[in-house]
Amino acid sequence: MTRGPLDLVRARPEPPFEFSFDGEQLTALPGQTVAAALWQSGRLAWRRTRVGDRPRGAFCGMGACYDCLVELDGVPNVRACLAPVRPGTRVRTQRGDGHDELR
Amino acid sequence: MTNSADAAGDHESYDLAVVGAGPAGLAAAASAAEHGVRVALLDGAPQPGGQFYRQPAAELRAERPQALHHHWSAFQHLLARLDAVRERVTLLSDHHVWSVTGGSGAFAVHALTGPDQRQARSLTARQVLFATGAHERQLPFPGWTLPGVVGAGGAQAMLKAGLVLPGRRVLVAGSGPLLLAVAASLTAAGATVPLVAEAAGYLGYARGARVLAANAGKLVEGAQHGATLLRHGVRLRPRTAVVAAHGTDRVEAVTLARLDAAWRPLSGTQWRVPCDAVAVGHGLVPQLELPLEFGCHTRRLPDGSAALVVDAAQRTTVPGVWAAGESTGVGGVQLAITEGELAGLAVAGQNTAPRSLLRRRSRQRAFADLMAARHAPGSGWTQWLDDATEVCRCEEVTARQVRDAVAELGAADQRTVKLLTRAGMGWCQARMCGPAVARLCGAPNADRHDDGAPTRPLSTPVPLGLLAECDTNAPSSEGAPR
Ligand SMILES: Cc1cc2nc3c(=O)[nH]c(=O)nc-3n(C[C@H](O)[C@H](O)[C@H](O)COP(=O)(O)OP(=O)(O)OC[C@H]3O[C@@H](n4cnc5c(N)ncnc54)[C@H](O)[C@@H]3O)c2cc1C
Numbered sequence A: 001m002t003r004g005p006l007d008l009v010r011a012r013p014e015p016p017f018e019f020s021f022d023g024e025q026l027t028a029l030p031g032q033t034v035a036a037a038l039w040q041s042g043r044l045a046w047r048r049t050r051v052g053d054r055p056r057g058a059f060c061g062m063g064a065c066y067d068c069l070v071e072l073d074g075v076p077n078v079r080a081c082l083a084p085v086r087p088g089t090r091v092r093t094q095r096g097d098g099h100d101e102l103r
Numbered sequence B: 001m002t003n004s005a006d007a008a009g010d011h012e013s014y015d016l017a018v019v020g021a022g023p024a025g026l027a028a029a030a031s032a033a034e035h036g037v038r039v040a041l042l043d044g045a046p047q048p049g050g051q052f053y054r055q056p057a058a059e060l061r062a063e064r065p066q067a068l069h070h071h072w073s074a075f076q077h078l079l080a081r082l083d084a085v086r087e088r089v090t091l092l093s094d095h096h097v098w099s100v101t102g103g104s105g106a107f108a109v110h111a112l113t114g115p116d117q118r119q120a121r122s123l124t125a126r127q128v129l130f131a132t133g134a135h136e137r138q139l140p141f142p143g144w145t146l147p148g149v150v151g152a153g154g155a156q157a158m159l160k161a162g163l164v165l166p167g168r169r170v171l172v173a174g175s176g177p178l179l180l181a182v183a184a185s186l187t188a189a190g191a192t193v194p195l196v197a198e199a200a201g202y203l204g205y206a207r208g209a210r211v212l213a214a215n216a217g218k219l220v221e222g223a224q225h226g227a228t229l230l231r232h233g234v235r236l237r238p239r240t241a242v243v244a245a246h247g248t249d250r251v252e253a254v255t256l257a258r259l260d261a262a263w264r265p266l267s268g269t270q271w272r273v274p275c276d277a278v279a280v281g282h283g284l285v286p287q288l289e290l291p292l293e294f295g296c297h298t299r300r301l302p303d304g305s306a307a308l309v310v311d312a313a314q315r316t317t318v319p320g321v322w323a324a325g326e327s328t329g330v331g332g333v334q335l336a337i338t339e340g341e342l343a344g345l346a347v348a349g350q351n352t353a354p355r356s357l358l359r360r361r362s363r364q365r366a367f368a369d370l371m372a373a374r375h376a377p378g379s380g381w382t383q384w385l386d387d388a389t390e391v392c393r394c395e396e397v398t399a400r401q402v403r404d405a406v407a408e409l410g411a412a413d414q415r416t417v418k419l420l421t422r423a424g425m426g427w428c429q430a431r432m433c434g435p436a437v438a439r440l441c442g443a444p445n446a447d448r449h450d451d452g453a454p455t456r457p458l459s460t461p462v463p464l465g466l467l468a469e470c471d472t473n474a475p476s477s478e479g480a481p482r
């Protein structure tokens, strides 16, 4: 098995839990942000841009760029790199300005 | 320290409010409190430590967090000192300060807190210290908006806090000493780093031999990163840049090119390297929204960015306002701690700082200036751009649109380009595109803040309702991002 970040710092996390991303069940570790949990699942994109409809995900990783905006439990425009993921959280790809579905 | 989610009530008052609990803010709070000052220490992050000592989330229960950090013991020492004066230090984590008002003797500090950062909390303080750190300077290139292209500091932050990697094969590129630290952490955490592309040359360091010799600790740190990289077979290529990233829904490869001294790509030197992520950054830029709002004066650093002017006691040009750490010039963790110590002592009225501390500060500043000069972006990077490259990520404004605004519509500064193209008008408020746009409108070596129009009113988008009720604790439900 390849050594990963968890082995490196000898993390003994609390048990993983499930959350959903665009209807699919994924697992996360307690303490991770939405962006970290999505990275862990191999996903890098969870937003489509307003003008060019292009995929985006986390860029600055520290709350400054707003590229990682996502829809969280029905609320759009949440920064995935700051928001903690919780059991049962429903995460959805954000399209446009986050209110497209309402139009 | 009291960690006071419980100490509610919005008219708490303190002698000193420290904004930012990174190395500088922690050191300042400790040294001030050790001399009797009552301190509120606010930080937007869930845990203290700032960028350098970013800790894994507590629930991840890391037994050896130090595996991702140098100088972990220095951090433990700072926390222990704060604990010893805990009756005088109130740590307010998860408190993002969006505005500071008032003046010397009576400042009001306004923060957003709560699970979704939509609750207001204000406190008053007789003096304020900004230890708000820096963010990464980004320079665009074709394909840099593809998922998988991430900030080098951002990759580091996600790794340290969330214990995750953006991919298995992560190319590291840009400029500055942070790249080595990032490459070392990524490889230690199991990623393959095919290459570290550094746009500057390393030869220039030789010209600062005396400064280097006086900062042996820094060299040891660099050598440790170097040793980690050697052990993992990671190559460092100076005078090399990623000039394009390729892929459709995520990055799959990059094109690298050799650069001349002005960072112009040399023709015929391009080659392609496959990867599933790119960690990129071109140095750090002081984060100055709050102090600029206050009218603190800035100076130009050797790499063109703006930093706060401070005197020997770390006082800014505004009475009652102090600054320490990267906000006064990017210089790394040790300089940040030294400045924090000095600021804390001065706030406490200890007018004779130990000479050893003062000497350490000037030695570390000399090193910082050398670094900044060595890694200052060369003007030739704009040749990486093609017409379709998005310069402003938020508003999706292309290089072509910015160039047209400059060439055809006569825009001569960032503000005019912004009005004409919307570049810099989005949520990040030009944090990502500012340096690039400034250079595209002709300022050869300038970052944002530079056109004399520095003030962006708020350091974070604030729910509108809060602006009206910023003195109350009432939550608001406007739809600003969080
Ligand atoms: C993304 C990133 C990653 C980095 N990684 C490394 C690394 O791995 N190794 C290394 O040697 N150096 C790293 N650095 C450089 C590092 O910033 C310095 O070495 C050191 O941390 C500077 O200390 P500081 O206290 O001045 O600032 P910081 O450590 O940046 O601390 C500033 C603190 O202020 C807080 N803050 C800012 N604005 C507000 C506000 N408005 N309200 C509330 N809180 C606020 C931030 O949350 C942060 O905790 C990194 C820098 C960045 C930007």
Ligand code: FES
Binding pocket: A057, A058, A059, A060, A061, A062, A063, A064, A065, A066, A067, A068, A069, A079, A080, A081, A082
């Ligand atoms: S990744 Fe930049 S704000 Fe979240």
